[in-house]
Structures are given as C-alpha cells and as structure tokens.
Amino acid sequence: MTTITATMPVSKPARWVGRILSGLVIVFLMLDGAIKLVPWPVVTDTMDKMGYGSSETLARSLGVITIVCTVLYSIPPTSILGAILLTGYLGGAMASHVRIGSPLFTHTLFGLYLGLMLWGGLWLRDRNLRTLIPFQR
Template sequence: MDATLPAPPMGALPRWTLVAGRALSGLTVLFLVFDGAIKLAELEVVRETMEPLGYSASLSRGLGILTLVIALLYALPRTALLGAVLLTGLLGGAIATHLRVGSPVFSHLLFGLYIGLIAWGGLWLRDPRLRALLPLR
C-alpha cells in the first residue's frame, strides 16, 4: 500500500494562496539566512546575546551553519517539509532557552512561535500536499 498522498493539480490552488505562501516562505528564508550569516560572521552582537542566554560564543559558528542548512532545506520545494520540521526543532530550542532565562514573553519568548507560524503557514499555503494532509475544517 502506497502511503503517499497524490498531489492535487497546481491549478487547484487559488493564485493568491500560492503568492501569499511564497511571500511568507520567502520572509522565513530571508530571516534564516540573515540569522545564520550573522552567526557565521561571529559579530559582536552575537557574542553579546549568546552569553546571557547561557551559551558559549564559540557555538555561534555551528548554529549559523545549522540555520543556513535548514534555510536551504526549507527553500527547496522537494525538501521544504523536512526543513519546516527541522526549523520547528530549532525554534523550540530557542523558545526553551528564553523560557529558562526569563526573557520577555512577547518580544523574545514567543518570537520563535511567530517565525514557526509564518514558516508553516507559508508552506501550507503553497503546498497542496500539505493542505490535503492538514486540512482546515
């Protein structure tokens, strides 16, 4: 038995959902590339923000590479779902870190949730297979 869902024809999606999905996904990719790049560049702002969160600044390069890999996986249509799942894990770790150190709720703690909602919303809007798997009722 084949467990894969057949993809509905692309014409089945209204054009606005495809455009909105690509826009939200593009914002997600831009944020991830920016975040990964500043960690790879080892900017002072990265060192200043990682240490109060309880992480050594030496971890920034690895986090930057991980973030860029996730951005690439999310940006490519064939691996976008895997990228979204990995991004969810990364954002969950960020939320847990901010919860642990008592960061402000709406600006820091929930920021990962905001990015996750944008990423999954963009993917849901642009991918008919995900819409079939997770229909809104």
Template sequence: MTDPISSESVPAKGPLIAGRILSGLVILFLLFDAGLKLVSPETAIRYSPPGLGWPLDVSTMTLLGTLLLIPTLLYIWPRTAILGAILITAYLGGAVATHVRIHSPLFSHILFGVYLGVMLWGGLWLRDPRVRALIPLSKGAIQ
C-alpha cells in the first residue's frame, strides 16, 4: 500500500511560500480580531455594526474573542491546522449568517467571511500535503 502523502506531494518552494504568506495574513487578521475582543472589549463594542442581534457587552465580546482565539492557535500549529481551519470555518459561517439575517451589503459584509475562509483553506492547501490529498484540484488526481 502506498502512502498518499509521499515526498512527491511536498509543495514546491513557490507554493509553500505563497501558502505561508496567505495563511499568515489570515492569522494576523484573526489574532487582531480575537485580541481586540479580549484585551479591549469596549473598543470592539464601540466599532461593532449596529443591529447584529448580539448583546453588545463585555462578556459576549470576551466569549467571541475566546471562541476565535482557540481555533486560530490550533490553525497556527501544523499538527492541528486542519482542525483549526474547520473550527474557524464554523465561526466564519456564523458571521456570514449574522450578516445575512440583518441584510448587510453582500460583497463587503456578507461575503467577507467567505473571502477569509477561501484564504484560510487556500493557504492551508498550498502548504499542507494532507489537505491536497483530501482536496485534489488537478484533473489527473480526480478519477
């Protein structure tokens, strides 16, 4: 039996660097967002869009910050990056649903979580052979 994740599936230097940059941008944004909610929840409350339907209080911001920080830390560590990506995707799905519910603008608000999710998974796909084995994008791999 052959290993589906062999040395042949290790990304070339270019895609690996691109994946790390893409993942790094997502990580920086998520750490900033979670950190703001945890360190200065009052500031997060002040700049939250009105009418989201969430209670705008310190305990809610702290909870949301924690629920984002933990999967982001899992995403940073290569051994748990896939689990982190799954949990962040769930968090982003909640953000998308919240904006759909209040009829936010499509391209700037509703789809922002989708953009972030595509960058999250794209960066992981470029740098992790396990993800490329699960999601083959080349024609030769899909048979």
C-alpha cells in the first residue's frame, strides 16, 4: 500500500473534478448568501418557520457570514480555513433542520451533501490537504 503524499502529483482529471465540485459549492453558497442580503420574503419566512423569527438583520448577517466564508474557501491559501468555517455553518443548518423535524434526505442531510462536495473538491485539488488527510490505495 502506498500513501498519497505531497510529493505525489495531483492528476489533471482529479484536479479538474476538484475544481468543478468546488466551483459548484462556491456558486451555490454565493447565491445563498446573496439572497440573504436582500433579504427576500422567502428567506425571512423560512427563518421564521425554523424558529429564528423573521429578522432581516439576522438574515443579512447570515448572508455576510456565508459570503465571507465562501470567499475564504475560494482563495487557495485560505481554502482550508474557509472549508472549516463552512463546515461549522453547514452543521448549524443541519442542526436547525433536525430541531424542526425537516425531511431527512432532502433538507436535513443537504448540509452533509454540500459538505462532502466541499471537502471532496478541496481534497482533489489541494496537495496540502492530501498530505494532512492521506488516503491509502
């Protein structure tokens, strides 16, 4: 068995799959953050249904947090920090869905799906993360 290390090059297909996965996560989270900045009635109504009230200030704050963390994720030197912060954010969203009894596979686990794409894309494109989390083959 060999361990993937920083000395092993990242293949072009793996790097591109990682970029595509990361790109999808970035686009989704930037749009999610942007609609919270407005905030449209659908945002405040959803927040109210989740038990947080229909506060436009809270919606805007969450939008700013989402955008800042996503920008950190999208910049290579700060991508691991951004991934860690977004993981916490997505975990909070999942906990909120568990608390109100949202459907498991469509709502509650959506944060998990997004987190897997986020970390999977980063792992495929970042040698430093491959060194930190080495999978054996």
